[in-house]
Amino acid sequence: MNAADGMSGAAIRVEGLRKSYGERTAVRGLDLAVASGRICGLIGPDGAGKTTTMRIICGLLRPDAGVARVLGRDSAREPRAVREHLGYMPQRFSLYPDLTVAENLRFFADLFGVPASERVRREAELMEFSRLGPFRKRRAGQLSGGMKQKLALSCTLIHTPEVLVLDEPTTGVDPVSRREFWRILRELAGRGLALLVSTPYMDEAGLCDEVVLMHEGRAIARGTPDEVAAAFPRxxxxxxxxxxxxxxxxxxxxxxxxxxxxxxxxxxxxxxxxxxxxxxxxxxxxxxxxxxxxxxPGIEDAFVELMTAPAGGEATP
Amino acid sequence: MSGEAAVFARRLTRRFGDFTAVESLDLEVAGGEIFGFLGANGAGKTTAIRMLCGLLPPSGGEARVAGCRVGRDTGALKRRIGYMSQRFSLYEDLTVLENLEFFGGVYGLGRAELAARADELLPRLGLDAERGRLTGSLPLGYKQRLSLGCALAHRPRVLFLDEPTGGVDPVARRGFWDLIYEQAADGVTVFVTTHYMDEAEYCGRVSIMVQGRIVALDTPSGLKDRTGGADMQDVFLRLVDA
Missing domain, CATH: 3.30.70.260 (ACT domain)
Structure with a gap:
């Protein structure tokens, strides 16, 4: 894994990000940094600006102000270069329900131009670590919710990215499959990937190395999960x-x-x-x-307190 | 006492061919209780709920919901229950009031009755000032409260909630549960299914289903004490692994 972003070690770096859709402001001045080997949780309710932030990082959307860099490259200026090293799993990842598990992987390998020489090894590796091997001939449409998420993640990883951006990957997935999914994410971080994962669920915060609590386009708190919970002053x-x-x-x-x-x-x-x-x-x-x-107190207590506190600066422990 | 339960099941079973999706389910939920019905995917939860809502006939055993025999008094059963899902089906281009009237109308409420019910529900849901607003323009938390209102329009005795607070902020979530507690205090029985254990924390009692059977049934605190789990997520995983 090549060290990104020079000395700072941040694989994803976002500075002063702003984005509006007409009258509605989705992101209002966000800073964010995720180092290689770390899982950063972007935590907030629907409408907090999580998806917009992620789409800007992936080069799919241009910010109105500020900059998002992935491995030192500006996502708005060099979206293709960024996408070569980045895997993005949107909320509704499109698997082909009529294709089998193996065929879906092969399709994404084609899409990302994975060389034929690497393809077989890469597929085997992904099957192994997602534990989807026994289901490789099953049609994607017939997988359980948890297995679909694992297949979508595998497709996202097909081109061996160094940075992963996952938008609410565990929404609608049961607790057993969620645990399995987070086990895989932890393993990826262990291999040196930088992961940015969004979730509306506070109970997933504890699984991240650091969290950014987002509300109405701003970070209202950040730090390790313990630091954020400890910031609850009451x-x-x-x-x-x-x-x-x-x-x-x-x-x-x-x-x-x-x-x-x-x-x-x-x-x-x-x-x-x-x-x-x-x-x-x-x-x-x-x-x-x-x-x-x-x-x-837990993260949720801190979130509620910060949301209902009079508007002010961000709590940074 | 069992005759009084709002949701009652004894040896309720559903087979699909050789596969037993729900195996001899026993359950007794009192009027006004908030009951969490939990389980992993494929545990048989959905099949059980579909039977209790009168959408699927049982293969064996018996159940009564809101005084109606499941599999027999299906028409009456459907009028006595309400259902709200996270993926609520509100009409975005109708106003708040029109949505409420539409869903009440589906259940056969007359004009005068609908108007009276709207006057009662909208202030309680904190939506009185929004009654003329287009539903599509409302924030998610409001839509969720409106969905609850639509599920309650016909005064159901048992309310089924499926991941009711997915995606909303924790302040809106707490506000939503306060509304549920008010309904429960009025005697409405609330039956909650969810994959999210932080929603389970709001229930008075919860059951956890594994492979067609209920393996644990108690208050959240009771389950934590018994399993040594720190929170419901932890409790759930310990019981499923056991």
């Missing part, structure tokens, strides 16, 4: 037990400044600021038939 108390409805009624009836209650199926999360408030919540709920435990 305390969380989990409330569990048979008296949950009573506890919810008590907390709703006596709202306290700065104390927020989030309901989950069989428990509550009480967000608050300090030890005095912890004690007060405990006092209010004494005798309600519930247990209280402090819990560590």
């Amino acid at each position: 305390r969380l108390l989990e409330v569990r037990g048979a008296g949950l409805p009573a506890a919810l009624a008590i907390l709703t009836a006596s709202p306290r400044r700065g104390v927020k209650v989030h309901r989950y199926g069989d428990r509550l999360h009480v967000v608050h600021d300090d030890a005095a408030q912890t004690a007060e919540v405990a006092r209010l709920l004494a005798g309600a038939g519930v247990e209280l435990h402090p819990v560590a």
